[in-house]
Amino acid sequence: MSRDGRPSMRDVLKPLELLALAAGMGLFTGLIALMSTRDVVIALVGFGIAFIVALVLLAMFALSIAPTEDEKRDIAEQDGPPSAH
Structure with a gap:
């Protein structure tokens, strides 16, 4: 997140990067x-299955990465001020 409160370009493009990798x-x-069977239906099914599996795996890998100090600070800011008991 940038200093003015808007998400950075990297934060905005992260989901598109995951979709592009999964599509690739x-x-x-x-x-x-398609080259093996010369059947378009089998190729489309293979594309769909591989796309979904890759998308789920990439999302799981992205979730498993520990947050950086900037991300931890951003999470704390979004949680709001600490309550005084």
């Missing part, structure tokens, strides 16, 4: 299936 993996699988 799905496309690779679909092309291999």
